[in-house]
Amino acid sequence: MVTLAAEKLSVTLGGRLILDEIDLVLEPGRLIGLIGPNGAGKSTLARALLGLLPPGDGRVLIDGRDARELGPKGIAQRVAYLPQGQDIHWPISVERLVGLGRLPHLAPFSRLGRADRAAVRSVLEETETSHLAHRTATELSGGERARVMLARALATGAPGLVADEPLASLDPGHQIDVMALLAARARAGALVVAVLHDLSIAARYCDALVLLDQGRVRVAGRVEEVLTDQVLAGVYGVTAWRAEHDGASLIVPIAKAD
Amino acid sequence: MSFARDRSRALIPLLAATAILASAASLLFGPAQLSFAAIVDAFCGHGDPIVRDIILQLRLPRMALALLVGAMLGAGGAALQGYLRNPLAEPGVLGVSGMASLGAIVAIYWKLAESHAWLLPLFAIFGALVALAPLVALSSRSESPLTLILAGVALATLSGAGISLALNLAPNPFAAMEITTWLLGSLEDRTVHDVWIALPCIAVGLALMLWDGKALDALTLGEDSARALGADLRRVRLRLLAGIAIGVGGAVAVSGSIGFVGLIVPHLVRPLTDRSPSALLVPSALAGAVMLVAADLAVRLIPTAAPLKLGVLTAFLGVPIFVRHLLKERRLW
Numbered sequence: 001m002v003t004l005a006a007e008k009l010s011v012t013l014g015g016r017l018i019l020d021e022i023d024l025v026l027e028p029g030r031l032i033g034l035i036g037p038n039g040a041g042k043s044t045l046a047r048a049l050l051g052l053l054p055p056g057d058g059r060v061l062i063d064g065r066d067a068r069e070l071g072p073k074g075i076a077q078r079v080a081y082l083p084q085g086q087d088i089h090w091p092i093s094v095e096r097l098v099g100l101g102r103l104p105h106l107a108p109f110s111r112l113g114r115a116d117r118a119a120v121r122s123v124l125e126e127t128e129t130s131h132l133a134h135r136t137a138t139e140l141s142g143g144e145r146a147r148v149m150l151a152r153a154l155a156t157g158a159p160g161l162v163a164d165e166p167l168a169s170l171d172p173g174h175q176i177d178v179m180a181l182l183a184a185r186a187r188a189g190a191l192v193v194a195v196l197h198d199l200s201i202a203a204r205y206c207d208a209l210v211l212l213d214q215g216r217v218r219v220a221g222r223v224e225e226v227l228t229d230q231v232l233a234g235v236y237g238v239t240a241w242r243a244e245h246d247g248a249s250l251i252v253p254i255a256k257a258d
Numbered sequence: 259m260s261f262a263r264d265r266s267r268a269l270i271p272l273l274a275a276t277a278i279l280a281s282a283a284s285l286l287f288g289p290a291q292l293s294f295a296a297i298v299d300a301f302c303g304h305g306d307p308i309v310r311d312i313i314l315q316l317r318l319p320r321m322a323l324a325l326l327v328g329a330m331l332g333a334g335g336a337a338l339q340g341y342l343r344n345p346l347a348e349p350g351v352l353g354v355s356g357m358a359s360l361g362a363i364v365a366i367y368w369k370l371a372e373s374h375a376w377l378l379p380l381f382a383i384f385g386a387l388v389a390l391a392p393l394v395a396l397s398s399r400s401e402s403p404l405t406l407i408l409a410g411v412a413l414a415t416l417s418g419a420g421i422s423l424a425l426n427l428a429p430n431p432f433a434a435m436e437i438t439t440w441l442l443g444s445l446e447d448r449t450v451h452d453v454w455i456a457l458p459c460i461a462v463g464l465a466l467m468l469w470d471g472k473a474l475d476a477l478t479l480g481e482d483s484a485r486a487l488g489a490d491l492r493r494v495r496l497r498l499l500a501g502i503a504i505g506v507g508g509a510v511a512v513s514g515s516i517g518f519v520g521l522i523v524p525h526l527v528r529p530l531t532d533r534s535p536s537a538l539l540v541p542s543a544l545a546g547a548v549m550l551v552a553a554d555l556a557v558r559l560i561p562t563a564a565p566l567k568l569g570v571l572t573a574f575l576g577v578p579i580f581v582r583h584l585l586k587e588r589r590l591w
Binding site for chain 1: 488491
């Protein structure tokens with residue numbers, strides 16, 4: 001179980017204020033969708049929550065402790081990170097790549113042990129990528145790579161996961177697989193924060209949404225509180241068509257709002 | 259599911275055995291024909307005193323230096339490639355060896371090394387740092403491998419020009435004749451004294467580089483991912499910078515800048531491992547040692563009017579590999 005919090009968190013990159021006094025508390029056991037238009041600061045917030053950016057002002061708390069005190073290894077054992085569109089620089093095998101997720105648990109100069117291998121096997125099964133284990137990671141298709149990267153992040157066994165656009169380059173079937181997997185993780189007690197663009201998917205799977213706009217939290221809360229017509233028009237500048245199907249809400253942007 | 263590591267397990271003992279064989283050959287062959295028995299006698303302290311001098315004063319230091327310098331350059335190439343995520347990175351190509359050479363030349367030809375023996379490696383280490391600092395700063399700002407190689411080309415050219423200038427201006431009238439030795443590298447006429455300069459530097463350099471294998475693996479996914487996996491990149495960077503500067507500085511101070519060893523060796527070793535940066539470090543050190551001992555033996559045995567420089571051989575082997583990588587790396591342009 002892990003709790004993530006931002007207290008008056010501001011981040012300035014290259015002289016531009018990207019995040020402006022963000023206050024958030026993210027509780028375990030929930031799948032939280034981080035949404036907002038392009039350039040709203042979603043990826044920056046994701047990175048800041050992992051202590052990857054020096055906070056200009058304010059602080060990030062992980063389980064109530066300042067991220068800077070925890071240090072890289074302490075953070076890595078608590079929160080895993082799935083970055084957006086990362087490069088794989090060496091042609092290593094998929095199982096070796098997923099095994100990198102075990103690094104936060106390894107003592108210096110030690111190698112993957114029995115428990116680490118079991119963890120790798122289990123996340124490969126969970127992401128349905130066991131058949132790719134011996135493939136070369138740099139030769140995978142976009143969708144295969146995205147799922148393997150998710151496996152890599154899950155392999156850390158951390159109780160928290162921050163995933164930046166985990167659905168990018170996945171087909172509809174695999175999008176559903178991944179969201180179901182993230183939701184199941186949250187049910188089991190994990191804290192999952194996912195940067196998402198598809199509002200229907202966000203509405204259907206997330207327990208709560210955080211809507212960022214111009215570096216500030218515009219609204220945060222339950223799905224129906226966040227995705228109102230007023231907010232969609234004000235933040236995204238769109239009008240949307242809404243429907244319910246088998247209890248799943250559909251929100252499809254139709255036109256630019258006037 | 260098998261975690262393929264068996265091949266790399268057999269690799270290290272195999273390379274170590276090859277290094278021992280190459281070292282024995284390096285003692286055995288040379289301009290003077292010596293028998294294996296003569297070598298054993300020399301080590302046991304009896305036999306012909308001239309033969310003993312040839313072996314203990316000439317061939318042994320040369321062999322030891324080839325092993326040490328080769329190990330350092332091989333491992334240095336592997337570590338730099340891992341850290342910079344670039345299969346073209348190498349102390350010679352990036353101008354690090356060249357700048358270290360320049361430092362060493364200033365120390366030697368301005369007689370600074372005569373006053374204090376440790377000034378020679380210190381100047382070479384400083385030279386290496388001057389080249390490494392901008393490269394490392396550049397690498398964290400740009401993921402493009404091409405930027406880094408271009409910066410290396412600039413540094414290598416600058417060091418070449420600096421070496422020529424320094425040797426032309428040197429108060430020693432014979433200095434200018436040694437330009438090729440420093441630009442291409444050589445282990446001719448080295449003494450036990452040189453071994454004592456190189457050994458501590460290279461030992462420290464290798465230890466610092468082998469420290470961070472896991473962080474180098476994590477860097478396979480870029481700097482953000484590596485930090486999110488718990489790697490303290492600031493410390494990794496410091497250790498790696500220090501390790502390469504000290505090790506390459508110590509190596510170059512006694513051998514000049516021998517290019518391409520750090521490029522060729524990881525290139526040859528990588529397919530025999532699981533291709534992760536950490537799996538490459540120790541095998542690259544061993545293979546580098548083998549390669550330089552063999553190359554040094556070759557320049558001694560190839561009959562040429564003037565003895566060949568080591569860097570001539572390594573460049574002929576290294577440039578084709580460099581070009582092959584350039585053509586393969588489409589993301590470069």
